Amino acid sequence: MDIADVTMVDVLRAVADPIRLRIVQVLADGRPHGKCGEHWDFGVHKSTMTHHFRILREAGLTHTVVSGRTHTIELRRSELDARFPGLIDALTAG
Amino acid sequence: MDIADVTMVDVLRAVADPIRLRIVQVLADGRPHGKCGEHWDFGVHKSTMTHHFRILREAGLTHTVVSGRTHTIELRRSELDARFPGLIDALTAG
Numbered sequence: 001m002d003i004a005d006v007t008m009v010d011v012l013r014a015v016a017d018p019i020r021l022r023i024v025q026v027l028a029d030g031r032p033h034g035k036c037g038e039h040w041d042f043g044v045h046k047s048t049m050t051h052h053f054r055i056l057r058e059a060g061l062t063h064t065v066v067s068g069r070t071h072t073i074e075l076r077r078s079e080l081d082a083r084f085p086g087l088i089d090a091l092t093a094g
Numbered sequence: 095m096d097i098a099d100v101t102m103v104d105v106l107r108a109v110a111d112p113i114r115l116r117i118v119q120v121l122a123d124g125r126p127h128g129k130c131g132e133h134w135d136f137g138v139h140k141s142t143m144t145h146h147f148r149i150l151r152e153a154g155l156t157h158t159v160v161s162g163r164t165h166t167i168e169l170r171r172s173e174l175d176a177r178f179p180g181l182i183d184a185l186t187a188g
Contacts, residue, residue: 008185009112016106086184091102093179 003079006060011084014059015091019044022050027062027075028092035064035071097173100154105178108153109185113138114146121156121169122186129158129165 008012015021019042026032026039034062040049056062065072080088109115113136120133127133130177134143147167150156157164174182 009110009115012106012110012115016104016110017105020101021106084184085187087181087187090178090180090184093181 001058001060002046003060003076003083006083010059011061011080011087014056014061016040017052019048019056020056021091022074023052023056024061024088027073028077028088030075030077032065032072032074035073095152095153097154097170097177100177101180102181104153105155105174105181108150108155111146113142114150115185117146117150118155118182119186120170121167122171122182124169124171126159127166127167129167 002033009015015024022042023040027033035049035053042049053064057064057073060076061076062073065074075088076089095121109118112187116136117134121127129143129147130140136143147156147158151158151167154170156167169182171182
């Protein structure tokens with residue numbers, strides 16, 4: 001999905017959920033994270049996390065990179081920062 | 095509603111809608127606006143605007159001031175800026 005096709009409302013809908021907001025806050029470091037990593041110990045079922053990861057990807061916030069049997073997820077940080085200045089910073093502040 | 099009781103997810107849910115996001119962008123000037131003002135010519139019915147105004151107020155983003163027969167709405171700008179640094183700016187950027 002081209003970042004130009006992502007609207008601010010798309011982004012806000014995607015992060016307007018406690019778990020997805022926390023995922024984005026973790027991913028805000030800009031690095032790739034394994035989908036099964038220790039970061040995601042949010043007390044919900046793996047299938048729930050998969051659901052949230054998919055919503056973030058389909059909304060255009062993240063990329064998933066598949067390499068062999070490893071899936072990593074990363075925030076499209078630089079693209080999001082260029083299109084929505086200050087938004088990711090604001091979501092991770094405080 | 096005490097601003098300390100407003101969560102970031104509450105705010106994001108409230109603005110994750112095209113009309114409510116535009117309302118917040120107009121109110122971001124920090125001034126009181128009449129509820130029937132020319133700002134709100136969004137092509138939707140007055141009752142729809144009333145619905146959106148109520149959601150914003152109940153989420154803790156705005157105050158309504160009733161003075162005689164005049165209702166004005168204003169963003170709790172300084173409180174929101176203190177609690178969620180940079181968020182309102184990011185919503186109004188671009």
